[in-house]
Amino acid sequence: MADIAPTTLPPRPQAPLLDADFLARLEQLEIISRKIHAARNKGERQSRRKGESAEFADYRNYVSGDDIRHIDWNIYARLDRLFLKLFLEEEELNVSFLLDVSGSMDSGEPQKARYAKRVAAALAYIGLCNYDRVNLYAYAESVVASRNGLRSRRNLPQLLKFLEDAPLGGGSNFVAAARQFALRHTQKGVCVVISDLFDKHGFQQGLPFLLGRNLDVYVLQVLSPQEMEPELAGDLKLVDVEDEDVAEVTISKPLLAKYKANLQAYCESIRDYCNQRGISYLLTATTHPFEQLVLTYLRARGLVR
Amino acid sequence: MTFLSPMTGLLFAGIAIPLLLLLYFLKLRRQERRVSSTFLWKKAVQDLQVNAPFQKLRRNLLLFLQLLLLAAVLLGLAEPVANFSRTPEKRIVVMIDRSASMKTREADGRSRLEHAQDAAVDFVRDLPDHSSAMVLSFGAVPTVVCTFTDDKRRLERLIRGIEPTDEPSLIGEALPLAIAYSTNLVDIPGVGGSSGAGSSVPEAAMQGAADIEFFSDGRIADADRQYVTRGNLRFYRVGATADNVGITAFDVRRDFERPGIISVFVQVENFGAQPVKTDVGISLDGKPLPGPGSIREVQLGPAARDKGASPGGSEGEEPAGTVAEALPPAQNVIFEFAHEAGGMIQVEVHRDDAMKVDNFAQAPIDPPRQVRILGVSDRASMRVFIEKAMRAFEIQDYRLMGTEEYDNAPDGDIAQGGRSAYDLVILDGHDTDRLAPGNYLFFGGVPKVEGVSLGDLVEGEPIIFGREDHPLMRNVAYEGIFISKWRKLELPEHAVSLLEGSDSVLMAALTDPGHRYVIGSFDLLESNWPIKEAFPIFLQNAIGYLASGGLIETKRMIRPGDTISATVPAEATTATITRPDGGIDERPARPGTILSYARTKDAGVYRVAFDDPAQTSETYAANLLDANESRIAPNERFTVGSENVEAVRAETRVNEPLWPWAAGMALVLLIVEWWIYNRRVMI
Numbered sequence: 001m002a003d004i005a006p007t008t009l010p011p012r013p014q015a016p017l018l019d020a021d022f023l024a025r026l027e028q029l030e031i032i033s034r035k036i037h038a039a040r041n042k043g044e045r046q047s048r049r050k051g052e053s054a055e056f057a058d059y060r061n062y063v064s065g066d067d068i069r070h071i072d073w074n075i076y077a078r079l080d081r082l083f084l085k086l087f088l089e090e091e092e093l094n095v096s097f098l099l100d101v102s103g104s105m106d107s108g109e110p111q112k113a114r115y116a117k118r119v120a121a122a123l124a125y126i127g128l129c130n131y132d133r134v135n136l137y138a139y140a141e142s143v144v145a146s147r148n149g150l151r152s153r154r155n156l157p158q159l160l161k162f163l164e165d166a167p168l169g170g171g172s173n174f175v176a177a178a179r180q181f182a183l184r185h186t187q188k189g190v191c192v193v194i195s196d197l198f199d200k201h202g203f204q205q206g207l208p209f210l211l212g213r214n215l216d217v218y219v220l221q222v223l224s225p226q227e228m229e230p231e232l233a234g235d236l237k238l239v240d241v242e243d244e245d246v247a248e249v250t251i252s253k254p255l256l257a258k259y260k261a262n263l264q265a266y267c268e269s270i271r272d273y274c275n276q277r278g279i280s281y282l283l284t285a286t287t288h289p290f291e292q293l294v295l296t297y298l299r300a301r302g303l304v305r
Numbered sequence: 306m307t308f309l310s311p312m313t314g315l316l317f318a319g320i321a322i323p324l325l326l327l328l329y330f331l332k333l334r335r336q337e338r339r340v341s342s343t344f345l346w347k348k349a350v351q352d353l354q355v356n357a358p359f360q361k362l363r364r365n366l367l368l369f370l371q372l373l374l375l376a377a378v379l380l381g382l383a384e385p386v387a388n389f390s391r392t393p394e395k396r397i398v399v400m401i402d403r404s405a406s407m408k409t410r411e412a413d414g415r416s417r418l419e420h421a422q423d424a425a426v427d428f429v430r431d432l433p434d435h436s437s438a439m440v441l442s443f444g445a446v447p448t449v450v451c452t453f454t455d456d457k458r459r460l461e462r463l464i465r466g467i468e469p470t471d472e473p474s475l476i477g478e479a480l481p482l483a484i485a486y487s488t489n490l491v492d493i494p495g496v497g498g499s500s501g502a503g504s505s506v507p508e509a510a511m512q513g514a515a516d517i518e519f520f521s522d523g524r525i526a527d528a529d530r531q532y533v534t535r536g537n538l539r540f541y542r543v544g545a546t547a548d549n550v551g552i553t554a555f556d557v558r559r560d561f562e563r564p565g566i567i568s569v570f571v572q573v574e575n576f577g578a579q580p581v582k583t584d585v586g587i588s589l590d591g592k593p594l595p596g597p598g599s600i601r602e603v604q605l606g607p608a609a610r611d612k613g614a615s616p617g618g619s620e621g622e623e624p625a626g627t628v629a630e631a632l633p634p635a636q637n638v639i640f641e642f643a644h645e646a647g648g649m650i651q652v653e654v655h656r657d658d659a660m661k662v663d664n665f666a667q668a669p670i671d672p673p674r675q676v677r678i679l680g681v682s683d684r685a686s687m688r689v690f691i692e693k694a695m696r697a698f699e700i701q702d703y704r705l706m707g708t709e710e711y712d713n714a715p716d717g718d719i720a721q722g723g724r725s726a727y728d729l730v731i732l733d734g735h736d737t738d739r740l741a742p743g744n745y746l747f748f749g750g751v752p753k754v755e756g757v758s759l760g761d762l763v764e765g766e767p768i769i770f771g772r773e774d775h776p777l778m779r780n781v782a783y784e785g786i787f788i789s790k791w792r793k794l795e796l797p798e799h800a801v802s803l804l805e806g807s808d809s810v811l812m813a814a815l816t817d818p819g820h821r822y823v824i825g826s827f828d829l830l831e832s833n834w835p836i837k838e839a840f841p842i843f844l845q846n847a848i849g850y851l852a853s854g855g856l857i858e859t860k861r862m863i864r865p866g867d868t869i870s871a872t873v874p875a876e877a878t879t880a881t882i883t884r885p886d887g888g889i890d891e892r893p894a895r896p897g898t899i900l901s902y903a904r905t906k907d908a909g910v911y912r913v914a915f916d917d918p919a920q921t922s923e924t925y926a927a928n929l930l931d932a933n934e935s936r937i938a939p940n941e942r943f944t945v946g947s948e949n950v951e952a953v954r955a956e957t958r959v960n961e962p963l964w965p966w967a968a969g970m971a972l973v974l975l976i977v978e979w980w981i982y983n984r985r986v987m988i
Contacts, residue, residue: 104341112341198342227341237335240343247343248335249350258349266345 017121017160022291026122027153029295029304030130031095031190058086092151094189095127096135096215098181099163101144102172103242104198108224110286116194116222117163122294123192126304128153135185136162139177140170146184171242172199178206182213191215192303196222197270200243204273217279218303221267224286228263230256314383325375326368367978374974381967386430396453397438398483399425399460402521403467404444404474405865405908405934409522409546409659417544417939418469421520424541428518429460439486440464444472444906445866447479452486470906471662472866473931477527480945483517523940523952526933532946542952544939548577550605550656551663551935553635555928557650557670557862558849564673565645571652571666574635575605576936584655587640590648598640600655606632608936647671649910649924662908663935669861669910669924676852677726678703679719681711682733687748690835691731694844708735723872723897724819729852734828742819742872742899744851749828751794754817759826760793763809770805776850777814777823778803781839788834791827818870818899821851861925869902869911869925877915885909885927 018026062071062082072085097120105113120136127134127150134150136159137143147162174195181191191210197203197219210217238247249255267283274281280301284293298304308314340346407418429438438460440450451463516537522544554572559565575581586593586600593599640652647670654664678700680691688705695703704727706714711732719726725743732745738753751757771783783804793809796802803823804812815822834840863869873880873894880894885907894900894915905911905927914922929935942951 107339107341196341198344200342200344224341232338235335237337238343238346239337239339241339241341245343247346247350249346255349255353258352259345262345262348262352 017118017163018125022122023125025291025295026125027129029126029299031093031123031127031132032302032305056085056087059083060086093127093130093132094135094185094187095124095132096181096185096189096191097124097137098174098177098191098193098195098210099136099138099166100140100172100174100193100195100197101138101166101168102140103169104172104196105222106168107241108226108286110224112196112222112224112286113168115284115286115290116220117166118290119220119222119294120192120194121160121163122290123298123304124150124159125153125156128155128159133187133189134159137177137181137185138162138166139174139180140167141173142176143180143184144170148185173201174199174203174206175201175209176206178209182209186213188214189216190218190303192218192220194220194222196224196227198242203270207273207277207279211277211279217274218298218301219270219274219279219281221270221281221283222286223283228260228285230259232256308383308385310382310384314379317382318379321375321379322372325371367981370974370978370981374971374978377967377971377974381964381971385963385967396487396516397428397432397436398487398517399428399438399440399464400476400479400483400517400519400521401425401440401442401450401464401467402444402474402519402525403442403469403472404524405469405471405662405929405931406474406522406524406660406937407544408469408471408662409544409549409937411544411546411659416469417522418467420543421541422464422467424543425464425518425520426461428520428541429457429464432457440467441479441483441486442467443474443476443479444470445475445864446472447482449482449486468906470865471908471927471929472906473864473929473934474521474525475527476525476531476945480517480531487517519950522937523943524933524936525943526931528943528945528950532948538945538948538950540943540950540952542939542941544937546659547938548579549658549660549663549935549937550575550577550581550583550654551660551929551932552652552654552666553663553930553932553935554637555652555666555668555862555930557668559670559673564675565643567642567644567650567670569640569642569650569652569668571638571640572635573603573605573638573654574608574932574935576608576634576938577658578607580607580632581605581656585638586653586655588651588653589644591651594640594642596642598642601638601640603636603638604632605636606634608634644670645673649926660935660937663929663931665908666928666930667910667926668928669926675702676700676728676848678848678852679711679727679730680705680733681708681730681735683707683709683735684733684830686830687733690829691733694841697841698845698848700848708732708737711735712737712739722874729848740820744821745823746847746851747822747824749825751824751826752815752820752822754815754820754822756795756797757800757815757822757824758795760795760809762790762792763806763811764790766806766809768804768811769807770802772801772803775801775803775814777843777846779842779846781843781846782837783839785837786832786834786839788827788832790831791825794824794826796824818868818901819872823847823851861923863905863925863927864931865906865908865927865929866903867905867927869900869905869913871900871902871913871923873898873900874915874917874919874921877917877921879916881914881916883912883914885911 059072059075060083062084066084070085072083075081075083099116099120101113105116124134124136131151134155136147136150138145145162145166147158150159172195174193174197193210207217232251235250236248238249239245271281271283280303282297282301284297294304401418401421403418407416407421409417411417411420425440432438435455437453437455439453440460440463442448442450450467451460454460516539519538519540520543521540523540523542551574552571553574554570556570558568558570560568569587571585573583573585582602582604584600584602588594588599649667649669651665651667656664658664678695680688680703682688682691682705691705711719719739720741723742725741728744730743730745732747732750734749736750736753740752740754745752751759768783768786768788771781772778773781788811791806791809791811794811794813796810796813796815800813800815802810802813804810811827812823812825815824829835869882871880873896875896877894877896880892880900882890882892882902884890884904886909890902890904892900892902900913902911902913908927908929911925911927912922913925914920940952942949944950
């Protein structure tokens with residue numbers, strides 16, 4: 001009988017999603033949104049809208065009906081004209097994470113799901129530190145778990161628990177998940193999608209749901225080294241971990257070359273799609289140090305500052 | 306293409322092909338691996354398949370290759386052979402020439418007979434299954450090597466076992482025998498081997514005549530006197546060499562007037578296309594004769610172009626017109642020397658050519674003695690004639706007696722040691738059966754032997770024909786002879802007529818074992834012959850031819866294949882014959898009878914020794930002396946009856962085994978399969 005690779009990996013010691021040193025470094029960062037959002041609640045984030053914060057922005061002439069509390073009386077005394085003091089609005093930012101927890105994420109060495117959770121945890125913690133409203137959605141065939149409205153760093157344990165407890169398995173259907181997310185989550189903000197994007201239903205069709213909500217979308221594609229450089233040989237029966245689909249292949253040099261070319265073309269098609277729609281796209285391998293990813297690459301991409 | 310072992314191939318095919326298919330279905334068990342997604346893999350596979358031609362075929366390309374490989378191996382197992390020749394008939398008579406000319410060494414050092422055996426073996430191998438063939442070898446006499454059988458291995462073995470002879474090529478007996486076998490399928494027990502198990506003789510007998518496949522160099526002496534009544538005759542020519550010089554005539558004589566002098570006549574002939582200069586030497590008892598005359602140089606011109614000879618016989622360009630070419634191709638050499646004792650004379654042509662057997666000729670000689678002649682006549686005038694003749698020829702030892710005296714004479718008077726006491730007995734007008742082994746000349750009477758009698762009286766007819774080439778009639782001017790009447794001679798078939806009228810024979814020579822007769826059915830005194838010059842000439846010829854047995858036993862010079870006839874001396878019970886190859890045969894002998902020995906296929910000296918108290922022994926020499934055999938250039942065609950028989954390609958008949966090609970194909974397929982497997986282009 002031929003060898004059958006184990007369907008599940010043996011339990012391995014789980015490192016904490018975030019360690020203390022890294023948390024300290026994350027606290028200095030904040031998540032940036034390139035769009036102006038009308039948040040329901042006041043937040044600590046300075047908005048480009050004029051509002052009621054302590055920070056002066058501009059003057060304008062008084063018109064009837066304006067709040068007289070904002071009239072600058074010193075100016076009136078000097079010029080005898082009514083001017084209204086304008087202050088920068090301070091508002092909260094919605095930071096949402098769509099985290100792929102399908103069966104395909106439960107593969108790779110290092111595991112893709114773990115890597116994705118750590119990235120999500122890091123970015124969410126940045127949001128918590130900046131009093132952003134952090135929303136977490138785990139999806140497979142659909143949204144399987146969500147946690148909304150986390151704010152301030154005291155919610156960090158809940159954040160980590162949610163991520164740790166997110167169930168792995170099942171098929172992947174980003175379109176359905178994006179639709180559900182868009183229905184539930186009407187507020188604008190930043191949406192970070194973390195997935196391997198191996199979605200047989202078509203990944204691209206899901207993104208318009210997010211763009212329709214005027215979200216600032218970031219797509220982070222996580223692949224394992226086994227997917228990028230397969231180390232397979234011989235006559236194999238490849239079984240899809242999500243839907244048990246089978247592909248019988250005889251591994252050969254041309255076939256491997258063709259696979260890599262297809263993978264590259266697939267990734268490039270996603271990147272092109274994202275670029276055309278103002279979506280930030282980043283491909284990373286699970287072997288890439290995620291601290292560096294967060295502190296360097298995402299910073300370079302403008303997601304954090 | 307035919308298969309030597311079709312059943313083997315089919316048997317293995319029956320086992321191996323289902324086994325391969327079974328293994329093919331069982332063999333591919335893929336390892337299972339779980340991957341995050343298969344869609345990229347499937348896409349890669351599809352891309353490769355789209356780019357690959359003949360996808361349907363390629364899906365099972367390895368299987369096809371394996372099936373092809375297996376087919377090639379099975380083909381090899383079935384031992385295919387390429388048979389580029391025609392499809393032979395189902396029953397074949399293979400005739401193989403084993404005459405002297407087939408001993409000729411060809412350029413490759415092998416004899417023509419070996420080439421003929423190769424060609425015949427190839428031919429037999431090419432025969433379709435269930436064909437039957439018989440093998441007949443022939444020189445002067447035919448031998449059934451193998452009767453009809455379909456056992457090819459047996460046929461091959463027996464063909465390889467055929468031995469060459471020094472006999473001339475004669476198909477006078479062989480061809481009728483082959484035709485008889487092919488039509489009646491005669492089975493001679495004990496000859497070569499009877500038709501073996503599996504022979505298809507009964508069916509073959511129902512199918513008419515077999516074809517005759519004739520392997521020879523085409524030098525058949527009596528071909529034009531034969532004809533093929535049934536079946537077809539196909540001639541496979543073997544051989545190419547033509548260069549040969551040989552002795553074609555040889556005679557040794559003691560002059561009965563000077564018995565101490567021996568004359569040796571040798572005719573040497575060149576059969577090659579180039580002029581030849583060679584030496585001819587003579588030796589006595591193995592030692593060259595003393596004196597310078599024992600070796601003579603002869604210059605021979607090229608042989609006349611033989612219109613039937615093969616192109617290979619010309620051996621080079623056309624000869625230029627030189628003096629040498631103006632020479633005749635044959636020269637006579639005469640050695641004359643004094644020798645009072647017996648011995649063995651050998652003449653040799655000192656030349657290394659393709660045919661050795663005709664470079665030698667041998668003759669046993671006896672010590673000289675006086676010729677003894679007996680005249681038997683009741684008529685005084687005839688006695689006078691005989692007596693005058695004896696005196697004229699200076700024959701001292703002669704005797705005359707009447708017919709009654711002859712018939713009543715004691716045995717010791719007319720016979721000694723089982724033979725006639727006289728070298729020649731001349732009988733006038735007397736029919737008798739008192740004929741001890743010896744030589745007899747009859748006038749007006751006949752010997753009382755089977756097949757000889759006197760028929761109707763013929764009167765007033767002239768002599769129409771005289772056989773001038775016979776030694777007895779040499780220089781006899783028969784045109785001037787008138788014989789008033791004679792009786793028509795009734796003779797056996799082997800008698801040779803010497804004088805003939807319009808429809809009758811009046812004089813003939815007859816040779817029976819131990820006896821030689823010359824019979825004239827007329828009364829000498831009723832002709833003008835005794836008063837013509839032709840009569841003493843004839844008598845001299847007759848004494849030389851018949852009575853010279855006392856001087857040189859010319860009957861002891863035979864041709865290969867002839868029968869040796871020796872008179873068994875008194876008290877002898879066994880004869881021991883020593884052959885030229887050193888082999889010894891023993892034969893029972895009865896005193897007073899003639900011992901016949903026919904195993905004389907080789908040229909050389911045969912010694913017959915008896916176990917009588919006197920230890921009598923006689924020596925015989927078998928010489929080829931056959932210009933037809935010595936002319937070794939193979940014939941492209943010869944005539945049988947009125948039909949020309951053209952050579953078919955004997956040398957090109959090859960039975961090329963194809964199994965190495967099948968094995969090579971299998972190897973190539975194996976390599977291709979290995980390459981495809983390693984390239985993994987087949988998904």
